[in-house]
Amino acid sequence: MNERMNRIAQTAGLAAILFGFGLGASLADEWRTVSSLIGVSKYDKGFERYDYVNPDAPKGGTLDSTVNGTFDSFNPFIPRGTPVAGLTEFGGGLLYETLMNQATDEPGTSHPLIAEAFQYPDDFSSATYRLDPNAKWHDGKPITAKDVVWSFDVLKANSPAYNRYFHNVTEAVALSEHEVRFTFDQKGNRELPHIMGDLVVLPRHWWEGADASGKKRDITQPTLEPPLGSGAYRIESFKPGSEIVWARVPDYWGAKLPVNIGRQNFDKRRYVYFQDDNAEWQAFTKGGYEDIRVENSSRRWATEYNFPAFMDGDVKKHAFQQTAGEPMQGFVLNQRRPQFQDRLVREALTYAFDFESMNRNLFYGLYKRTDSYFQGGELASSGLPEGVELDILNEFKDKLPPELFTQPFKLPVFDSPKATRDNLRKAFDLFKQAGWTNKGGKLVNAKGEQFRIEFLGRDPNDDRITSPFIDNLRKLGIDATLRIVDTSQYINRTRAFDFDVVTTVMMQSQSPGNEQRDFWSSPAADIQGSRNLMGIKDPVVDALVDKVVFAKDRAELIAATHALDRVLLWNYYVIPQWHNPDAWIAYWNKFGIPEKQPSYIGADVDSWWIDKDKEAALAARYKNAN
The missing domain is CATH 3.10.105.10 (Dipeptide-binding Protein; Domain 3)
Incomplete structure (x- = not known):
């Protein structure tokens, strides 16, 4: 057990007491490693990994996906341009990471990611986050409190989503290389210390630098220069508007964090763009373009899963129960x-x-x-x-x-x-x-x-x-x-x-x-x-x-x-x-899937992995399909 895990283990028992009634005010200013707004986390005695994942899931292979439309930007945080698949307006996506990671299997709960712990006073007037000293960018440079402060400032200034979400956060201050304090304009808002964990952290040194031509980068503008990140994946290649390939980072700093064990198992994630839904559907039925399809058409689910690959058992479909509530x-x-x-x-x-x-x-x-x-x-x-x-x-x-x-x-x-x-x-x-x-x-x-x-x-x-x-x-x-x-x-x-x-x-x-x-x-x-x-x-x-x-x-x-x-x-x-009370998912039969999936979100595709034998069998049968 490394130094970081020792710190987490020492505070796990305390966290169970603190969060017995949600994000409580008892024992103010103690460091916390679990953040819950609803009640005691199921991992109140220590979080080593999600209980549904296969910790020995093999890494490898490519997850192929399709997207409807096009893209023209790698900057999802501004109200201009169409961001590429793999990046999200709110949260880290594949490239970036947040201070804490929202749980996949229980509501209102977050676990350490870039931050290893946080604290707040009993009046909820501020929150201090302590960064994991092992956290680093893909270029090897450490993630620091200055990155967090800069990210907060530019996102609140330029991102409509973050501007409203952090409306009551007046200031972010670096207390040291690994500690950041957020100050609020009000007291008694029990949610504010918790939601600061949703802040995505961006590399200040990269965005304030220049591109290969010497032009200074500008986070207020769309860009098609692959940005630097800290997440499990980086951009490997892309064709503007039509395709992007994400590659898993071999030396990803957070691979052994509890939230990541048994997850992010695909070496590559490829997204190909189509201009209409019918073309996407046809691509799925043929194979090689879309391995996992989240079905949102009742007509298709009820009547159109009769194509040859499905009838032969090479494509499966399953209705996953989900308990997170409906939009x-x-x-x-x-x-x-x-x-x-x-x-x-x-x-x-x-x-x-x-x-x-x-x-x-x-x-x-x-x-x-x-x-x-x-x-x-x-x-x-x-x-x-x-x-x-x-x-x-x-x-x-x-x-x-x-x-x-x-x-x-x-x-x-x-x-x-x-x-x-x-x-x-x-x-x-x-x-x-x-x-x-x-x-x-x-x-x-x-x-x-x-x-x-x-x-x-x-x-x-x-x-x-x-x-x-x-x-x-x-x-x-x-x-x-x-x-x-x-x-x-x-x-x-x-x-x-x-x-x-x-x-x-x-x-x-x-x-x-x-x-x-x-x-x-x-x-x-x-x-x-x-x-x-x-x-x-x-x-x-x-x-x-x-x-x-x-x-x-x-x-x-x-x-x-x-x-x-x-x-x-x-x-x-x-x-x-x-x-739809269930999550309808169809997939080509090339995956290993944990026996249990988190009913809170229905299915966690990041916990699946490529079964090489199944993939080889499919490849042999459909080698001339495309």
């Missing part, structure tokens, strides 16, 4: 457009969306209707508000819809011809209350202007899920259309909020906090690139977000989240679509 997927109504600013209009549009017929006719009955922004767990609101949640909502009673207090929130159900007629009639009545009337088959306002909606999409298959909704809207007299644009244009338009309606997916944590500001707050509505696509500017929502952020314990957090969820639903900012 809100839905049609976003952009309130920056005047036609969506009336809540009655948004409610009317919701009454025109027929999920049940689509699920029956298009989705083979495989999806469930989403009716919460925090679907699938204790954070979702239900029934009528009561207890602490009711107390919270009563503070804003005169600013909320009265029915929020007297009726459970329910989405319209289209389970019969009569229900269809009733729902469309209800939609028309709501439009009428909002000042829209039908004249000559057109829904018009007092000025005689017809109600218009343009749905914005980036995949030809969007027509399949949008057309039934458009048909119902046209029955109401609405001029509804769908416009398909290329991926780059779609990204740019959504970043700039230049759309009427788009479909989005809003992932949520089991321990919501500061990130809620990026989804719902008034300031975020005016920041291009934020996740407040809806354009919500509501003082009540802002206040409820603060109650979530400043919740003193888990019970208060749940109550505040219920209140936020309920208010969002009753304001009809999004027309909820559906979710």
Whole structure:
């Protein structure tokens, strides 16, 4: 056991006490190696590795993947350019690393990565992170506190995601070569010390240096110069816009960290870009382009896994159970457009969306209707508000819809011809209350202007899920259309909020906090690139977000989240679509897979490995396929 592991072992017992009720204030300023916002970690007696991985998993081989669209940048942290696969807007991706690593098998928990421990005072007014002295960049130089401070400063200044996430962090200061203190503008925010572990660390010396031509690098601009990183992979080669190959770093400094044991087993990860989903699908069925496919089409899952390789057993498919909760997927109504600013209009549009017929006719009955922004767990609101949640909502009673207090929130159900007629009639009545009337088959306002909606999409298959909704809207007299644009244009338009309606997916944590500001707050509505696509500017929502952020314990957090969820639903900012309770994954039979997979995320592909015998057998059978 090395010096670092000795330090972790010595503090493991302490961590179990500290986090018995989440991120507590007891024993302030003690160094902690486990960060949990929910309760005692399953590894409270010491974290040696994830319990589902194969610690002896062999390394080697190539994981082939496909991506839809294109790329033009290796800088994912700015609202310009389209970043390459393997890099993420938030987090480290394959190249970079964060201070702590979010757990794959339990919610609200993080384990050491670049930082080996952290501490905070009992008023939560700051947090100090201690770096692992072994952490280094791919060029061999050590990762220092100055890198962390520089990363915090440039990301908060240039990344919309990090700017809102760290809104309440006023300063980062290097206390020594391996210690950094973050100071907060408020006390009592129990989440802030924890989420500082999500800060991605960038190499200051590389970004402040010059490229091969002598030109000074600029982190505020897109680039196609492969950056220096510290993660398990580096860029080996690429073809702009069409392909990138990542290679595992042989002397990766963090290979023996508990979070990495039995993981990151592929020597190379290759991503090939396709321009449409059907081409990607055909590439998967032939082999050699996409080894693992996360399936998001119910039609394909139900009817199209009948190609030769699947029938011969060379391609497998499996539904992995996932317990992390479901995202809100839905049609976003952009309130920056005047036609969506009336809540009655948004409610009317919701009454025109027929999920049940689509699920029956298009989705083979495989999806469930989403009716919460925090679907699938204790954070979702239900029934009528009561207890602490009711107390919270009563503070804003005169600013909320009265029915929020007297009726459970329910989405319209289209389970019969009569229900269809009733729902469309209800939609028309709501439009009428909002000042829209039908004249000559057109829904018009007092000025005689017809109600218009343009749905914005980036995949030809969007027509399949949008057309039934458009048909119902046209029955109401609405001029509804769908416009398909290329991926780059779609990204740019959504970043700039230049759309009427788009479909989005809003992932949520089991321990919501500061990130809620990026989804719902008034300031975020005016920041291009934020996740407040809806354009919500509501003082009540802002206040409820603060109650979530400043919740003193888990019970208060749940109550505040219920209140936020309920208010969002009753304001009809999004027309909820559906979710799949399982993770559908299909793969070519070339892998070794641990017997157990983490149900929290469904499947951890990083814990899989190439089985050389299986791969050789496939290669022999399909050597002429491409």
